[in-house]
Amino acid sequence: MxxxxxxxxxxxxxxxxxxxxxxxxxxxxxxxxxxxxxxxxxxDAYPEDAFRQKSEADAIKALYGKTAEASDKVRLDAPEIAENGAVVPVSVSSSLPDVTSIAILVPANPNTLAAAYRILPGTTAMVANRLKMAKTGNVIAVVEAGGKLYSAAKEVKVTIGGCGG
Amino acid sequence: MASSIRVRATSRGDTTEVQALVQHPMDSGFVKNARGELIPPHFIQRLAIEHDGKPVFVADWGPAVSKDPYLKFAFKGGKAGDELKVSWTDNKGATDQLTTKIQ
Structure with a gap:
């Protein structure tokens, strides 16, 4: 190790x-x-249980076993309006030291947790990906740094949902 | 068969930026097909990236990640010519991997 x-x-x-x-x-x-x-x-195992949770609080608890506090040191970039909910570009970065994990949640989806990233030593506290959003709602970024959880939220208006026809 | 993974890793200064694109349906299990039947969930659960055999990034994904997932991240260290290995496993146990060189 x-x-x-x-x-x-x-x-x-x-x-x-x-x-x-x-x-x-x-x-x-x-x-x-x-x-x-x-x-x-x-x-190290895939956090199956966390991905099944329906609420933001339950998903964060299942993934990390603690709760997050809002922080302006978590930067969440997502569009104001997503014309296609099937492909919403979301990126998260943080200026906090000792970041060990970044998770992205979409509470309006059937299952809240969308992605969880392990930030290993030497890896920059930044990740960009593309997510599906069923309808208009918040995107929440959770950053684990120094053993504590910090979060940021942003509302994305979805004009065409990404979870079905 | 061509690999499902496309990676571009570029070293600049002491940082290597990695962009990966994977071809995968990422079916959520909530979408119906033309006959009105639910398409069963089929999505990548884990994607891992190693630099010269050492893990640098692990992504755990749920079905809310878009079809043909895109990922961008960066890590310190890594220089042109170093090996970067990208591998994924989906919920049906399928896997794929690709080893590329940092540019």
């Missing part, structure tokens, strides 16, 4: 917050590091 000690600490916090309360209670640094490896592998 080539992550720095702060990466490890971040990962540990994340694991703890995912419900391993016993580790927090024990609070033994060595024990936490030993477990980090095992849970890092579990963390």
């Amino acid at each position: 080539n992550g720095s000690s702060s990466d490890r600490a971040t990962l540990s916090r994340r694991v703890v917050l995912q419900g391993i309360a016993t580790i927090a209670v024990a609070g033994v640094a060595g024990l936490r590091f030993d477990l980090t490896g095992a849970f890092a592998a579990a963390n």
Whole structure:
């Protein structure tokens, strides 16, 4: 594992917050590091459960196990008006240090979570992609930085929906 | 068969910018075909990118990612000639991968 000690600490916090309360209670640094490896592998799996959630809060909780606060350091670029909801260009970037993950949510869609990106050490805190939007609504960007979650939202008006005829 | 993946990776200064385009239907499972039957979900779940064997980016996608997904990101390090490997897996277990060189 080539992550720095702060990466490890971040990962540990994340694991703890995912419900391993016993580790927090024990609070033994060595024990936490030993477990980090095992849970890092579990963390690596496709977050199937998070992608099934219907609400923004549930999806963020399933993905990260915590809640996000609004931040002007999360930059979300999306069009004001999307003529075609099947292809809405969305990009997210952040000036926050130690960004480890970026997620994009569309609460108006049948399933809220659209995409989740792992930002590995050395990778820039920026991602651009194209998403489907069923109807007019918010696009929400969530950035995990230093173990905390920050978010930004923008409304996109959709004139033709992207989830069906 | 031609690869489903097209990648352009350009090194500028100490940063490499990667743009990837994948051919995939990304069926959400909510759309009906001409006969009114639901088209079952068929979408890429994970796309991973490695630079010289070291992971630099992992994308986890749901069916809300547009058909023929496009992705842009950047990472520090990487120079012209380095190998970049892009691979994906979809919800039916299909996979594809492409190794290219940074320009």
